[in-house]
Amino acid sequence: MNGRPAIKFNDLTLGYDRHPAVHHVTGEVEEGELLALVGPNGAGKSTLLKGIMGELSPLDGSIDLDGLDRHEIAYLPQQIDIDRSFPVTVFDCVSMGLWREIGIWRGIDVRRKPAVTGALSALGLLDFVDRVIGSLSGGQFQRVLFARLLLQDARLILLDEPFRAVDTKTIADLIVLIERWHKEGRTVIAALHDIEQVRAHFPKTLLLAREVVAWGPTRTMLTPENLARAGQLSAAFDAEAEICERATPPQERESV
Amino acid sequence: MTRRLLLALGLILAALLAVPQGASADDKMKVAASFSILGDMVKQVGGDRVDVVTFVGPNGDAHVYEPTPADAKALSESKILFINGLGLEGWMTRLENSSGFKGKVVTASTGVNPRKMVEDEKTITDPHAWQSLANGKIYAANIRDALIAADPAGKATYEANAKKFIDGMTAMEANVKAAVAKMPPERRKIITTHDAFGYFCSAYGMEFIAPEGVSTESEASAQDVAKIITQIKKEHIPAVFLENVTDSRLLDQIASETGAKIGGTLYSDALSAPDGPAGNYLDMFRNNIDMLSTALSS
Amino acid sequence: MIHYLIDPFMDFVFMRRALVGCLALSLSAPPIGVFLMLRRMSLMGDAMSHAILPGAAIGYLLAGLSLFAMSLGGFAAGIAVALLAGLVARSTVLREDASLAAFYLCSLALGVLIVSVRGNSIDLLHVLFGTVLALDDHAILLIGAIATVSTAALAIIYRPLVLECFDPQFLRSVSRWSSPTHFIFLVLVVMNLIGGFQALGTLMVVGIMLLPAITARFWAQDISGLVVVSVLAAFVASLIGLLLSYYANVPTSPAIILMAGVFYLLSMLVGWQGGLLWQLMPRKHLEA
Numbered sequence: 001m002n003g004r005p006a007i008k009f010n011d012l013t014l015g016y017d018r019h020p021a022v023h024h025v026t027g028e029v030e031e032g033e034l035l036a037l038v039g040p041n042g043a044g045k046s047t048l049l050k051g052i053m054g055e056l057s058p059l060d061g062s063i064d065l066d067g068l069d070r071h072e073i074a075y076l077p078q079q080i081d082i083d084r085s086f087p088v089t090v091f092d093c094v095s096m097g098l099w100r101e102i103g104i105w106r107g108i109d110v111r112r113k114p115a116v117t118g119a120l121s122a123l124g125l126l127d128f129v130d131r132v133i134g135s136l137s138g139g140q141f142q143r144v145l146f147a148r149l150l151l152q153d154a155r156l157i158l159l160d161e162p163f164r165a166v167d168t169k170t171i172a173d174l175i176v177l178i179e180r181w182h183k184e185g186r187t188v189i190a191a192l193h194d195i196e197q198v199r200a201h202f203p204k205t206l207l208l209a210r211e212v213v214a215w216g217p218t219r220t221m222l223t224p225e226n227l228a229r230a231g232q233l234s235a236a237f238d239a240e241a242e243i244c245e246r247a248t249p250p251q252e253r254e255s256v
Numbered sequence: 257m258t259r260r261l262l263l264a265l266g267l268i269l270a271a272l273l274a275v276p277q278g279a280s281a282d283d284k285m286k287v288a289a290s291f292s293i294l295g296d297m298v299k300q301v302g303g304d305r306v307d308v309v310t311f312v313g314p315n316g317d318a319h320v321y322e323p324t325p326a327d328a329k330a331l332s333e334s335k336i337l338f339i340n341g342l343g344l345e346g347w348m349t350r351l352e353n354s355s356g357f358k359g360k361v362v363t364a365s366t367g368v369n370p371r372k373m374v375e376d377e378k379t380i381t382d383p384h385a386w387q388s389l390a391n392g393k394i395y396a397a398n399i400r401d402a403l404i405a406a407d408p409a410g411k412a413t414y415e416a417n418a419k420k421f422i423d424g425m426t427a428m429e430a431n432v433k434a435a436v437a438k439m440p441p442e443r444r445k446i447i448t449t450h451d452a453f454g455y456f457c458s459a460y461g462m463e464f465i466a467p468e469g470v471s472t473e474s475e476a477s478a479q480d481v482a483k484i485i486t487q488i489k490k491e492h493i494p495a496v497f498l499e500n501v502t503d504s505r506l507l508d509q510i511a512s513e514t515g516a517k518i519g520g521t522l523y524s525d526a527l528s529a530p531d532g533p534a535g536n537y538l539d540m541f542r543n544n545i546d547m548l549s550t551a552l553s554s
Numbered sequence: 555m556i557h558y559l560i561d562p563f564m565d566f567v568f569m570r571r572a573l574v575g576c577l578a579l580s581l582s583a584p585p586i587g588v589f590l591m592l593r594r595m596s597l598m599g600d601a602m603s604h605a606i607l608p609g610a611a612i613g614y615l616l617a618g619l620s621l622f623a624m625s626l627g628g629f630a631a632g633i634a635v636a637l638l639a640g641l642v643a644r645s646t647v648l649r650e651d652a653s654l655a656a657f658y659l660c661s662l663a664l665g666v667l668i669v670s671v672r673g674n675s676i677d678l679l680h681v682l683f684g685t686v687l688a689l690d691d692h693a694i695l696l697i698g699a700i701a702t703v704s705t706a707a708l709a710i711i712y713r714p715l716v717l718e719c720f721d722p723q724f725l726r727s728v729s730r731w732s733s734p735t736h737f738i739f740l741v742l743v744v745m746n747l748i749g750g751f752q753a754l755g756t757l758m759v760v761g762i763m764l765l766p767a768i769t770a771r772f773w774a775q776d777i778s779g780l781v782v783v784s785v786l787a788a789f790v791a792s793l794i795g796l797l798l799s800y801y802a803n804v805p806t807s808p809a810i811i812l813m814a815g816v817f818y819l820l821s822m823l824v825g826w827q828g829g830l831l832w833q834l835m836p837r838k839h840l841e842a
Contacts, residue, residue: 053727075727086592086720087775096717099728104713132775152728475805478796481687482566505688512690513567 006031006066006156006187007052013060014044014051020059021047022210029189031066031155034182036202036218037191040231043208045191046078049158052189065156072100074154076145078161078191084134090144091129094119097151119147124173139170146174157181159190163197175201198222209233285407288334290345291318292527293386294364294395296536298338300421301399305410309334311351314529315500321347328355335359335406338399342370344383362402364395371454384452384524388459389429392537393422428541435549436460443552447484447496447516449507452524456544476506488514495519495551500526500534519551562800568687569796575689575697575753576792576810579762582701583746584784585708587767588777589739593719596768598654599760603747605635605658608665610751615668621692625748632744635661640736686753686796686806693752700749704742711735716777754807761811762788769818772825787817 005028013023022044029035037045050056051063054070095108095116102108108116120126123143133141142162149157159178163171179201181188192198198205198218205221207214209230214221284307289295295310302308309330312318318340331337332355339345341363352361368391371382385391400418404411436444444462446453451466465484487493488510495517498504511518522544523534534540562569590599609631610624617623639654646653689697708715714735717725726732750759770783795810824831 055726071728071730073727077723081721081723083720086716087777087780088716088720089776092716093721096721096724096728103729104711104731148724475685475807476687477803477805478562478569478572478687478799479801479803481568482562482800485566485568505690506685508690509568509571509688 004031004066005029005064006033006068008064008066009061010064011061012051012058012063014047014056015059018059020210022051022208023060025061025212027206027212027215029187031187032182032185033187033189033204034178034202035187035189035204035206036198037189037206037208038193038195038198038222038230039208039213042210043230044210045208046160048208049075049077049160049189049191052156052158068156072154072156074149074152074157076149076157076159076162078164080145082133084141086134087132089129090120090125090131090133090136091116093133093144094125094147094151097148100152115151119150122150122177123147138165139167142166142170142174146177150177155186157186157188159188161191161193163192163194171197195222195227285336285403285410286334287336287338287403288331289338290340290348291321291525292316293525293537293540294338294340296527297364297386297392297395297421298399300537301396301414301418302403303413303417305407305413306403312526314527314532314535316526318344318525319346321345323347323351323354327351331355331357336402337361338364338402340383340386341365342368342381342383342385360402360406362398364398365391366398367394371458373451373454382451382454385455386537387453387524388455389425389432389541390459391455392425396421396425424538428538432460432541432545435545435553436462438549439552442491443494445491445493445552446522446548447488447493447507447510448522448524449499449504450524452499453522462548481506481510485510485514488516497522497547497551499524500528517551520547522547558801559797562797569800571689571694572686572753572796572806573793575686575694576796577789578694578697578701579746579750579753580766580785580788580792582704583750583759583763584766584770584788585781586704586739586742586746587763587765588770588780588784589715589719590743590764591767591771592777592780596764598651599743599747599763601654601658602632602636602743603751603760605661606632606744606747606751608661608668609634610748611665612668621696621752625696625752628748628751629744631661631665632747633741636740636744637737640740685755686810687799689753697749697753700745704746704749707738707742711738715739754810758807758811761814762792765811765814765818766791769814769821769825772821772827772829775827787814791817 007029009025009027012025013020015021015023021042025048037048039045047056051058052065053073053075095112097119098108098112098115101112117126120129123146125140125143125147128136128140128144133144136144146162162174166174175197178188178190190202192202199222202218204216205214205218206212207221207226207230210233213230213233214223214226285302285305286307286309287298287302289298289308289310291312292310292314295308298306298308311323311327312321328351331351334357336359337352337357339348339361342365351357365383365385368385370385372379373382386395396418400414403414407414446457446462446464448464448466451464453462453464456462457464465487488496493514493516496507496511496514497519498507498521500521500523507518510516523540527536527540528534528543530536533543563573587599590596606628610628612631613620613623613625613627616627635654635657639650639657642648642653642657643650648656711731714725714729714731718732718735718739722732725735746763747759750762753759754762766784766787767780769787770780773783774780791814792810795806795813798804798809798813799806821829823829826832
């Protein structure tokens with residue numbers, strides 16, 4: 001890691017309708033990091049990822065993406081709004097990952113086809129090329145989405161609960177892919193709920209409970225005490241909440 | 257809570273409906289006529305003694321009219337309602353009911369010998385009886401008698417007006433017959449959009465052909481259009497005529513395919529605006545026969 | 555036998571014109587209908603056809619039976635309603651269907667009000683209900699132009715449109731084409747409705763847009779298949795409808811749309827993809 005920040009959070013507060021879902025986040029994600037975003041339900045993990053993507057405007061503070069265009073970020077959202085009954089094949093769906101190259105008009109020609117088949121092969125989908133997406137299982141469909149992400153060839157990859165409702169074999173294969181991305185120097189941030197997975201594969205963790213609880217190497221940050229504190233801090237919106245006066249809440253930090 | 261609210265609303269509505277409509281008195285007798293042609297006839301006979309309100313105005317389509325609340329109010333204040341009858345005003349019953357009309361309904365076509373026509377294996381009555389001046393005289397007489405019955409004091413005026421009006425019709429009849437006589441027999445054919453001239457044709461010796469049926473509501477079929485085109489071509493009919501109440505596009509198409517001219521606009525179911533070529537009943541005939549003569553005599 | 559099919563068109567100019575008009579409409583409207591159906595927006599076509607009506611009525615009031623005025627008015631009204639509905643859906647709690655319903659109903663009421671205030675009692679629908687038997691040069695030109703523009707535009711936005719239909723999130727994340735595509739598609743819907751209403755009247759236009767597309771669902775799975783089948787179905791329905799109107803003396807536009815409806819019912823029974831008949835006859839399952 002070269003220490004250059006890929007993402008800088010400046011006292012960031014994100015939320016809906018003036019109620020913060022996550023507030024006063026300050027810190028940096030270095031380029032090439034493999035960061036796990038952990039926290040209980042309602043901790044603001046999805047909100048933070050949406051904020052990075054630009055889908056949500058900050059209520060306060062800002063996010064600095066080091067000049068990266070948001071269309072160059074690969075994003076796998078948690079609520080997949082995909083219409084699975086739509087008549088589109090695996091090949092078509094995956095090849096959309098090349099959007100930045102082909103735009104609305106250029107075709108998947110001889111030059112580009114190998115990239116697509118390469119991605120399909122990496123995810124074990126070569127036998128499924130012509131199947132419509134509606135005929136796939138949950139795990140197979142998740143592979144399709146990852147194949148598409150792979151093709152996007154993005155510097156920054158955001159994954160929101162990528163392993164939810166997916167079989168273990170697929171999870172194992174997807175983790176191999178994530179580690180490959182990490183080796184290629186891409187920045188990967190994944191929101192996860194399985195602590196053991198995080199401990200096994202993710203060197204850095206950001207523990208979130210509507211505010212930063214702990215941020216640093218997984219080994220030292222993901223302690224039972226921190227996890228307990230995170231559990232306490234998470235709560236629903238307070239409809240009677242006062243205006244927030246704090247600048248930075250107490251948190252545990254360790255940089256590498 | 258919601259149920260009581262709904263109940264209260266229902267009661268308020270019922271109360272509103274029960275409020276009676278008041279009528280007001282005036283110098284002139286207020287009467288209503290269903291459409292412009294009839295309205296003009298009532299004005300001609302009633303003169304200054306009546307205040308006529310007409311529902312379907314100039315260039316309006318009396319077959320498919322939508323009455324407004326203003327119409328209902330006007331009707332409720334009228335003493336007599338003059339309608340054509342013979343199935344023209346399908347919307348009239350609704351208007352009568354909604355206005356709570358308590359006056360007299362006079363069917364102007366009473367005593368007319370109605371034409372029947374066969375349309376798609378159904379026999380229906382042709383309502384356009386006013387297109388024959390002989391019938392027009394019957395209309396005028398009916399109007400006169402109804403006005404006298406409602407306003408006996410005006411008997412002399414009504415009789416004088418009616419006589420003048422009917423004399424005018426007699427003169428016009430002579431004009432029309434003379435004009436038709438000048439047309440070569442094989443050219444005495446009217447082609448126009450709907451079958452409004454049945455009475456005119458049988459009274460004055462002409463023939464009509466139309467792609468739509470009696471009412472403006474019906475849509476033409478390809479067979480209808482094909483038949484007319486074939487006939488025009490076969491019989492070398494020189495002109496087709498537009499109407500002021502229907503869409504001319506179909507007729508334009510027929511004209512362009514057959515080479516027939518557009519012979520002008522005929523007034524069938526409605527008068528023109530008062531300053532137009534057919535602002536009253538007799539002018540309507542004058543306009544129509546002029547158009548026909550010009551196109552078909554040469 | 556063949557000459558029964560050909561004679562009416564050989565003998566009469568108006569029949570040929572009607573066929574040309576229907577051909578143009580069959581090329582441009584059904585593909586739009588395919589996308590409407592795939593996006594679960596089938597009823598939107600009907601709502602939009604009501605929304606353009608008042609615009610066309612105002613055009614008529616201002617300029618008489620002018621094709622240009624009525625088309626322009628209808629187009630403006632349709633686009634306005636579509637834009638406003640979309641805007642409201644994006645910036646308030648209302649979803650697209652509620653916001654569209656609100657706007658098209660207002661539009662319709664406004665149109666009826668304006669026409670009746672003017673006191674002209676010519677039945678609105680009747681005036682705007684064109685007939686395919688009376689397509690003059692201008693009407694054919696309009697329908698043809700709309701067909702060309704619509705087909706070309708659809709080809710250009712095909713890819714983002716497909717993406718917008720089945721994965722709008724992804725499209726938003728990689729491209730700025732999401733909103734423009736949505737908007738262009740709505741413009742195409744309105745344009746085709748305008749083109750169609752000259753020939754078939756507003757009520758029937760939605761029929762030629764949607765019925766063939768829905769029919770195609772029983773014969774094809776992929777989008778190109780759906781498009782091809784829907785265009786064919788529309789054209790054959792138009793052809794048979796015209797012939798029925800000629801030989802059986804029935805009004806033309808209902809004949810065409812009912813024919814399209816008959817195709818739909820038949821397809822529902824015997825279509826290869828999920829036809830009821832095949833569902834009732836269990837077939838052995840495949841190897842893999």
